[in-house]
Amino acid sequence: MSGAQPSLPARSDRRAALRRDLTGLLWVSPWLTGFLAFMLVPIAMSLYYSCTDYNLLEAPLWVGAANYKRMLGDEVFGLVLKNTAIYALFSIPLCTVLALAIAALLNGRVRFRAAFRAAVFVPSLVPLAATAMVWMWLFNGEYGLINLALSLVGVRGPNWLMDAQWVMPALVLMSLWGVGQAMVTYLAALQDVPRSLYEAAALDGMGPLGRFWHVTLPMISPVILFNVITMTIATVQVFAVPYVLSKAAPGGPDREMYFYTMYMYDNAFVFGQLGYASAMAWVQLLLILALTGLMFLVSRRVVYYRAG
């Protein structure tokens, strides 16, 4: 009996801790159930399907790594990968620079500052399908406002969406439409930079450019990293705008605006090749993980985190 005495409080503590844990789990159970049913289980199933011949209507048939091997010889896969990479390569830096520039401008003392901020942000709230339709007419080779503006300065604008060479630049320009969201986060970060640092830099004789380069950029670099990563994830998955455009602008180049996610969608729900589409989804995830990892690696050298 004497040996059992010290363990009684410990057991009751454990029981209380277990009770607390169970209560906690009970409270988060709606989320947990949803996560398991709609995220974890489908993710695990898609990994399994990626190794099968599966069209949804028939039972999946195990094919091992065949779907992954198929990608190596699939011309269209190579093409959509190339299109997506080119789009990301131009769209992400352009959006980042533009959002940062607008945020820096609107961080100063500008008349109607709030109205300008709203004007830059509001377009990012417009549904993507509507955005695509608006841009389709803006880029129209004959009636488009963009070519009209170019003609005013004596330039004959290209046939943006019908010409294979101009489709990608047009899509990259369209992506700038959504810089408002990134601009808002940059604006918040800019307002968080201590004034004292600017004052110290000014005392050291730095001009506005020097202050921006040596004070502003390092101080907001974590926010730049965050935005670049989220933009990369979104850009690698670009779908809605090119999908709507390719359906709504008949006669345009067929595969110049064909992106990774569009091909994945077609494989899954149009061609009935869910196994191949699942494999593509996993490759896309690995690509995003690799890119994100690379950015974190590079960020160690260029991103400055304030202590505290």
Add this chain to the structure above:
Amino acid sequence: MSSPGLGTVTRRAAIGALAAAGVGFAVFGPRGAKERPGGRLVLDYWEKWTGHEGRAMQRVVDDFNRSQDRIFVRYLATSGIDQKAMVAIAGGDPPDIVGLWNFNVPGYAESNALIPLDDLAPRFGVRRENYAGGIRPLMSHRGRLWAVVNTAGTVALYYNRSLFREAGLDPDRAPRTIEELDTCDKALTRAGRGGQLERAGFLHTEPGWWSWIWGYSFGGRLYDQDSERSLVDSPQNVGAYEWVQSCTKRLGVEPLKRFMSTFGNYDSPLNPFLAGKVAMAVQGPWLANVVNAFKPDLDYGVTPFPVAADLYDPAAPVGLIDTDVLMIPRGAPHPEASMEFIAHTQRQDVVEFLATAHCKISPLATASEEFLSHHPNRGIRVHTAIASSPRSFLCPTTRTWLQFKEEFDAAAENIWTLHSPAATELSRLQARTQALLDGAADHRRRRAALAEGRA
């Protein structure tokens, strides 16, 4: 134990709130439509049509529901119906009847996603021989009956008679051969002062829905079902796409693209055929609905699409058949009742009512004179004749058709934009499409071996 302070949620209160929310959801939350009274069997019918087409089908459904007191059909217009039907069938909760397109039949049939109708349909008076010759093959796949046609269309050449007159052409003598089409095309094409196109006689890219059909007018085919071979690089097809390139060469790629960017949507007054920008265009009978809605005074004519001179035969026009089909999905619990409804939709009066409302042809072997004479499309007899022609054709009956078509569209774009010679492009396409067909055959063999193993 201290009592909970203001703003603290007790466990009892939280559980009570959750329970109240659950009860509230159960009592006031969303629910399916009530079953119809009178103990009638309720069937769910998924169909793609909305708007006036949906309303016409709803009238057919209402008519059936009134005609008897045992079955009640619920009509549900569904967007993206082929994908949703696929998910519903795979999930074991399919609709009782599903309305898809004829190109869905091979894939669904080979995947055992449908109930075969060989025994069921004849018991309700639905037989292959009830239908026009060109329609019959699409109802079956590999010898079994899987689908019944509810509306159908054939593709023909529409021409603007006023523009024919203006160009000095005889509007009562439509082009019959490719050579005649080219002559009319040249006479009708008009360039503006700056050299830019103002009107095209004929464009292969308008409306751009069927980039793969031109070879049939030269005696070609795309696919041989028996040998499962792609035939896209046959000499006839190469000849057809060289003809496509000759038209582009005449007008120039860049001027053509600029001209095409001025076109509006199909279903609008800016439709280039309605707007007089294109004088001749391939279309189905449904075009008359757009004409009647936006330009009822348009003087148009309809004729079978011209063919190579040695193929011309007025008794056997060449043309594509496109249809909407009704099928009973695997796992549908009441196939007999579903078939009874489908049989109702196949009555001649019902078929003709729906075809008139949708501005399509009757898929049946015979059409009443009343239907033909009161149809909103003045060229309905031309479209009807194509459906019965021995030289009418369907899209290749393979489960890979949508991918095949995607490849074809990409190649056709390279051809008409003169990126590469037609023969070279079709040769590349031959390899790609054959790989798709081989993949499908391989898939079927593996499935068959698995089924044998299980047996």
